[in-house]
Amino acid sequence: MAARVIDGKALALTIREGIAKDSAELHARTGVKPGLAVILVGEDPASKLYVKNKQKACDAAGIYVDEHKLPASTTQDELLALIKRVNANPLVHGILVQLPLPKQIDSKVILDAVSPLKDADGFHPYNMGRLVEGMALFTPCTPKGVIKMIESTGVAIEGKRAVVVGRSNIVGKPAALLLLHRNATVTVCHSKTKDLPAVCREAEILVVAIGKARFVTADMVREGAVVIDVGVNRLEDGTFVGDVDFGPVSQKAGWISPVPGGVGPMTIAMLLDNTVESAKRTAGLQSR
Ligand code: NDP
Numbered sequence: 001m002a003a004r005v006i007d008g009k010a011l012a013l014t015i016r017e018g019i020a021k022d023s024a025e026l027h028a029r030t031g032v033k034p035g036l037a038v039i040l041v042g043e044d045p046a047s048k049l050y051v052k053n054k055q056k057a058c059d060a061a062g063i064y065v066d067e068h069k070l071p072a073s074t075t076q077d078e079l080l081a082l083i084k085r086v087n088a089n090p091l092v093h094g095i096l097v098q099l100p101l102p103k104q105i106d107s108k109v110i111l112d113a114v115s116p117l118k119d120a121d122g123f124h125p126y127n128m129g130r131l132v133e134g135m136a137l138f139t140p141c142t143p144k145g146v147i148k149m150i151e152s153t154g155v156a157i158e159g160k161r162a163v164v165v166g167r168s169n170i171v172g173k174p175a176a177l178l179l180l181h182r183n184a185t186v187t188v189c190h191s192k193t194k195d196l197p198a199v200c201r202e203a204e205i206l207v208v209a210i211g212k213a214r215f216v217t218a219d220m221v222r223e224g225a226v227v228i229d230v231g232v233n234r235l236e237d238g239t240f241v242g243d244v245d246f247g248p249v250s251q252k253a254g255w256i257s258p259v260p261g262g263v264g265p266m267t268i269a270m271l272l273d274n275t276v277e278s279a280k281r282t283a284g285l286q287s288r
Contacts, residue, residue, distance in 0.1 A: 145266030
């Protein structure tokens with residue numbers, strides 16, 4: 001039987017409606033309007049598009065956007081000075097530094113300078129450490145969206161055999177931790193993993209984040225598995241595909257997320273969620 005498709009676009013829209021309601025209620029009750037500082041350095045077209053989409057989503061959710069567009073020639077010290085200013089701005093509850101940054105700027109230095117209390121992307125070492133403890137103030141947006149997508153299927157995570165392919169700090173590792181905190185038995189795979197197909201075939205939940213077009217084929221997938229495809233790969237004809245070979249795999253999996261229209265929209269929704277949660281904490285309200 002063909003897999004059911006996890007419609008990330010529709011799920012994200014529903015979540016964003018809830019966030020817009022929360023945001024309006026927070027403003028009405030406390031006078032605090034959630035604010036996100038968006039920092040874009042340079043002219044990278046993909047980054048510009050991502051930032052535009054995030055700004056549009058913020059507008060729709062009633063989130064104030066503190067926008068900073070800087071030239072590609074910006075120095076690390078200039079960017080650090082801006083981060084210091086937005087860290088101190090009481091109207092800002094989340095800070096997004098769009099990556100990648102120009103090569104004269106060390107991304108790690110910049111991300112470490114963002115206040116852990118405004119770290120909407122959840123990339124600061126403080127939040128990474130708290131994530132290991134299961135107590136992150138901000139959970140990285142993409143893995144947080146992945147969990148919401150799995151939960152939306154109604155398939156219980158607890159006790160399941162989960163395999164995460166990819167171990168980056170922004171996707172693979174936090175996704176594995178979030179699954180572990182939900183009592184899955186988790187294996188993390190990477191480029192040095194031996195017999196990857198055999199490991200993947202054990203997965204009842206398979207999360208793939210490697211950045212290789214259609215890499216995961218049907219013979220690597222267990223019958224009935226929940227398959228979440230994080231990858232975004234641009235083909236020569238300009239179209240986008242995931243890391244999973246969607247057609248054949250969808251004949252074998254139980255649930256599958258598409259690309260586009262899967263994890264991407266959920267990542268943006270989770271950025272808004274993190275910003276509103278932060279604004280609630282600022283207002284002294286309990287976050288969800
Ligand atoms: P990275 O390049 O940082 O990490 C890729 C990971 O994949 C590494 O751990 C690497 O292993 C592993 N890997 C690469 N090749 C193989 C292989 N042949 N077999 C097994 N593992 C392999 O990527 P990201 O985590 O940043 O992103 C992954 C994908 O997700 C990309 O396509 C990216 O565009 C997409 N993405 C999508 C988002 C969204 O919102 N939809 C958000 C973020 C990312 P090793 O560590 O050994 O090198």
